Amino acid sequence: VCIHRVRSCSSIRFIKSKYVCVFDKSALKFSHQQRLFRTSAVSCGQIVQFKLSDIGEGITEVTVKEWYIKEGDSVSQFDSICEVQSDKASVTITSRYDGVIRKLHYSIDDIAFVGKPLVDIEIDASKGVAPEEDVVETPPMSHEEHTHQEIKGHKTLATPAVRRLAMENNIKLSEVVGTGKDNRILKEDILNYLAKQTGAILPPSPKAEIVPPLRKTEAVPAAPKDKAHKIPVPVSRPIAFSGKDKTEPVTGFQKAMVKTMSAALKIPHFGYSDEIDLTQLVQLREELKPLAEIRGVRLSFMPFFIKAASLGLLQYPILNASLDENCQNVTYKASHNIGVAMDTEQGLIVPNVKNVQVCSVFDIAVELNRLQSLGSAGQLGTSDLTGGTFTLSNIGTIGGTYAKPVILPPEVAIGALGKIQVLPRFNGKGEVFKAQIMNVSWSADHRIIDGATMAQFSNLWKSYLENPASMLLDLK
Amino acid sequence: MVLQSFKNCLWVSCVLRVPKACFWSTASGGLIIQSVSNDVYQNLAVEDWIHDHMDLEKQQVLFLWRNSPAVVIGRHQNPWQECNLRLLRQKNIKLARRRSGGGTVYHDLGNINLTFFTTRKKYERMENLKLVVKALKALRPQLDVHVTDRYDILLDRQYKISGTAAKLGRTSAYHHCTLLCNADKFVLSSVLKSPYEGLKSNATPSVPASVKNLFEEDPSLTYEMLLDAIAKEYAVQHQIDQHITLINPADETLLPGISNKAKELQTWEWVYGKTPKFSISTCLSMAYKDSVLDVKVNMDVKHGRIEVCNIDLPEQWLPPGLCSELVKSLTGSKFCPNETTTLVATLLRVCPQDDELHSRWSLLCENMIRLM
Numbered sequence: 001v002c003i004h005r006v007r008s009c010s011s012i013r014f015i016k017s018k019y020v021c022v023f024d025k026s027a028l029k030f031s032h033q034q035r036l037f038r039t040s041a042v043s044c045g046q047i048v049q050f051k052l053s054d055i056g057e058g059i060t061e062v063t064v065k066e067w068y069i070k071e072g073d074s075v076s077q078f079d080s081i082c083e084v085q086s087d088k089a090s091v092t093i094t095s096r097y098d099g100v101i102r103k104l105h106y107s108i109d110d111i112a113f114v115g116k117p118l119v120d121i122e123i124d125a126s127k128g129v130a131p132e133e134d135v136v137e138t139p140p141m142s143h144e145e146h147t148h149q150e151i152k153g154h155k156t157l158a159t160p161a162v163r164r165l166a167m168e169n170n171i172k173l174s175e176v177v178g179t180g181k182d183n184r185i186l187k188e189d190i191l192n193y194l195a196k197q198t199g200a201i202l203p204p205s206p207k208a209e210i211v212p213p214l215r216k217t218e219a220v221p222a223a224p225k226d227k228a229h230k231i232p233v234p235v236s237r238p239i240a241f242s243g244k245d246k247t248e249p250v251t252g253f254q255k256a257m258v259k260t261m262s263a264a265l266k267i268p269h270f271g272y273s274d275e276i277d278l279t280q281l282v283q284l285r286e287e288l289k290p291l292a293e294i295r296g297v298r299l300s301f302m303p304f305f306i307k308a309a310s311l312g313l314l315q316y317p318i319l320n321a322s323l324d325e326n327c328q329n330v331t332y333k334a335s336h337n338i339g340v341a342m343d344t345e346q347g348l349i350v351p352n353v354k355n356v357q358v359c360s361v362f363d364i365a366v367e368l369n370r371l372q373s374l375g376s377a378g379q380l381g382t383s384d385l386t387g388g389t390f391t392l393s394n395i396g397t398i399g400g401t402y403a404k405p406v407i408l409p410p411e412v413a414i415g416a417l418g419k420i421q422v423l424p425r426f427n428g429k430g431e432v433f434k435a436q437i438m439n440v441s442w443s444a445d446h447r448i449i450d451g452a453t454m455a456q457f458s459n460l461w462k463s464y465l466e467n468p469a470s471m472l473l474d475l476k
Numbered sequence: 477m478v479l480q481s482f483k484n485c486l487w488v489s490c491v492l493r494v495p496k497a498c499f500w501s502t503a504s505g506g507l508i509i510q511s512v513s514n515d516v517y518q519n520l521a522v523e524d525w526i527h528d529h530m531d532l533e534k535q536q537v538l539f540l541w542r543n544s545p546a547v548v549i550g551r552h553q554n555p556w557q558e559c560n561l562r563l564l565r566q567k568n569i570k571l572a573r574r575r576s577g578g579g580t581v582y583h584d585l586g587n588i589n590l591t592f593f594t595t596r597k598k599y600e601r602m603e604n605l606k607l608v609v610k611a612l613k614a615l616r617p618q619l620d621v622h623v624t625d626r627y628d629i630l631l632d633r634q635y636k637i638s639g640t641a642a643k644l645g646r647t648s649a650y651h652h653c654t655l656l657c658n659a660d661k662f663v664l665s666s667v668l669k670s671p672y673e674g675l676k677s678n679a680t681p682s683v684p685a686s687v688k689n690l691f692e693e694d695p696s697l698t699y700e701m702l703l704d705a706i707a708k709e710y711a712v713q714h715q716i717d718q719h720i721t722l723i724n725p726a727d728e729t730l731l732p733g734i735s736n737k738a739k740e741l742q743t744w745e746w747v748y749g750k751t752p753k754f755s756i757s758t759c760l761s762m763a764y765k766d767s768v769l770d771v772k773v774n775m776d777v778k779h780g781r782i783e784v785c786n787i788d789l790p791e792q793w794l795p796p797g798l799c800s801e802l803v804k805s806l807t808g809s810k811f812c813p814n815e816t817t818t819l820v821a822t823l824l825r826v827c828p829q830d831d832e833l834h835s836r837w838s839l840l841c842e843n844m845i846r847l848m
Contacts, residue, residue, distance in 0.1 A: 066752075090550070108678075251808045256821075
């Protein structure tokens, strides 16, 4: 793999020697300055017509399919310029020069001809000098190093932006290890180099900062200890951070969330939280899991939470209602379509299980499995995602205890379930036992739901889960 | 698919010594490798890796690979134009965009892929295909196979058994081709038929052809026989040992950076986002209650995203604000059923809760999503 490439274009060498003279004079003139001296060579650049090279197999024309650059962009040697296609072959054309693109001779889908100009590149003459040869840099380093670099003079691959970053930080590109293609120096390499340099000046670990309290017996060793463990004063060394803000339009899933949450803002939320002892439910699920597996279904806690919620909604139907736009009418929904918040690669989606009021816990588990696999494959349909009347969000699978969930219009209530933790609790006899505790945080629309209703619903839901056998009495 | 063992010791020591290109220089002139993976993205990533990192000056490479069901489109093609994306999603068939040009193909385990890696100067497709034909004829002299000037291999002068594509970079190039042995022709023809109408684009179109499997012609053939025959001919022509080295595309130590390459090939931005700009102009025929509505839809899609969207609905069929909300939401979003479904479901949340309205809305949106 060739790393070192010596530019052999004679015309460029000519320009280089001209500029070397100019810089030398300026260097003498401004030698007292510690500032970097750069010229922008826009007016002095030479425009080179980069011709489309031979593709092989006797091909004379190709179709331009994609441009990787546009007029005004800077390119480095070996950067990709465009993609052309000829008879089932896709060819990546790379730049032969460093410079700025001044003209694209073709548009997308045009036919380009081998041997004819593809792009015009303005060769940046000052950069043609190759900053390694260092007539531009006035580093705070010794003059010997300065001349050493001129002698070195090998070409290191780096984009103009990277070269600038190096120059701004007084770094010699020849000292940086390049990790890009063909040992090209990337921005990360410069930043790593800087980090190493900074580390060399600052002490490696902060443990020296803790100065032990002086005691009589330690009075003597304290002195040398002080010297060794002096709290270091960080040397402020200006590090150029070249990260840039990135602005993107809000689309797709994010847009959906913006719309939903902006609408939710109109709802006056109130919160109500509680703690549920799931010790018995955990045991029950352990017993039922293998049975469900035999039937080919993965049984989580959610089917129980969902069914218990539906039983609760039968007693407190206002939580399964909807308020119209003008707050004139409340519609009590007959179906309990309980939504389950899911986190996918693209973002938040809330499919719902339809008609939970007539589903068994197993039915719900089957449906959840289906929705989960469709959700992760990105194949949920509109009917799965619409028609929800009440939502549960099991944020606890990721983490957290208490939350403040946002109601999804047109619903009026939502519950967020925290993670199950093993905590000590007191039983009826005053003894401490190990309990499986989960927190629930409800939010409800205070325009039509009052605190008491929410609390009573929550208590009922809690009682079903803390004593799963009681669900049997009310199961429909 | 068990082939000769690989020279483990020498190979590993080469890896430890030289982290980049050239570490498989066990033999001069050529190297034959075969992938142990059937994942189309991993295998395409191997091609990228060899193309980017190996020095092909001293030795050329022949790469043998097979994929589990996948549709592979060419670099500059339009997947909506080339295949039935709905069917692909239903059947869980993967969609991949390769970096070489050419047309769309269907891969399954009944298809062999061959990639010939050379330097840019030594790029010569006809020679490679003639090598394959020579190998086939050596194996079964009675096979009527020949190479056309479109770089296809035809069986019995009429059935296509191999299609070709190529990629040329700055210093290296590769030419790959398929070889139909025992592919599922029924699935092939159904997935490669696009149901999408009204598409206008400058993307490279595929040229459909009648296909036939080699095993149909001669049921005594097996993959091993075909691969061995081709490897043998390659070995003879490159004056190397007939020895196939197995490689695992998931091996990051052997192929540093390969998992990133495989990941990139699976991103939406690569598979769909690289589709050349196209437009859709179609008419949705929606049956609603007792009538049929004709809704004209026009969309411009660039980089896989909807740039411009026009939906021509009969007046008052939907509340005026709602349709424009839909258009506004779609503009800038991915031309993708999943994203559209999410947006549509969201818009339904914030509009008046009316069953009639909901069913009309659902009908319109279902039809819009079907375009994707």
